[in-house]
Amino acid sequence: MAKKLKILIFPDPRLRKVAEKVLKFDKSLQSLADDMLLTMYDANGIGLAATQVDQHVRLVVMDLSDDRNEPRIFVNPSYKVLQNHDLFEFEEGCLSIPGFNETISRPDKIELKWQDINGNEHNEEPEGLLTVCIQHEIDHLEGKLMVDYVSALKRDRIRSKLLKDFKRK
Ligand code: GNR
Ligand code: NI
Numbered sequence: 001m002a003k004k005l006k007i008l009i010f011p012d013p014r015l016r017k018v019a020e021k022v023l024k025f026d027k028s029l030q031s032l033a034d035d036m037l038l039t040m041y042d043a044n045g046i047g048l049a050a051t052q053v054d055q056h057v058r059l060v061v062m063d064l065s066d067d068r069n070e071p072r073i074f075v076n077p078s079y080k081v082l083q084n085h086d087l088f089e090f091e092e093g094c095l096s097i098p099g100f101n102e103t104i105s106r107p108d109k110i111e112l113k114w115q116d117i118n119g120n121e122h123n124e125e126p127e128g129l130l131t132v133c134i135q136h137e138i139d140h141l142e143g144k145l146m147v148d149y150v151s152a153l154k155r156d157r158i159r160s161k162l163l164k165d166f167k168r169k
Helices: 029-040 129-141 152-169
Strands: 047-049 059-062 070-082 087-092 100-105 110-115 123-125
Touching: 029 047, 029 059, 029 070, 059 087, 059 129, 070 129, 087 129, 110 129, 110 152
Parallel strands: none
Antiparallel strands: 047 059, 059 070, 070 110, 087 100, 110 123
């Protein structure tokens, strides 16, 4: 049975670790993906990177469907920005930075590569929300967070607020 995992909250230093490439496509990978999907659905998120549950491997889960019944798993995802891209602004949220939304600009045309849970390779030029969300998730695997795109002043305010909330609990 899948179990709910604890999501790390900024400024937890473990969110800064760089994740390792997945080499073994075994039962423990499937089991981590199942736990992450349950954790993501429980938190009402549209995506979750393994880094956020303190597992430092290159694994991302996502569900962009309205009915929340289209789970997707990306193993070792990577992307290249296409030459004819524009920047696209989108208001992003992050389960590791609860209560703060930020408008972030990202390239709107990428070529995405990943492996599925069995290790088979895929590539796609994604459309819409997937383009934004997969860049957000791959940032997590690199130890990068949404707050790294805002001013240091704003980042420090968010850090203080979340540290205070955390101490209150
Ligand atoms: O649930 C989430 N919503 C979201 C909205 C806009 C852009 C990215 C995201 S991902 C986020 C879940 C999360 O923190 N994933 O790392
Ligand atoms: Ni996030």
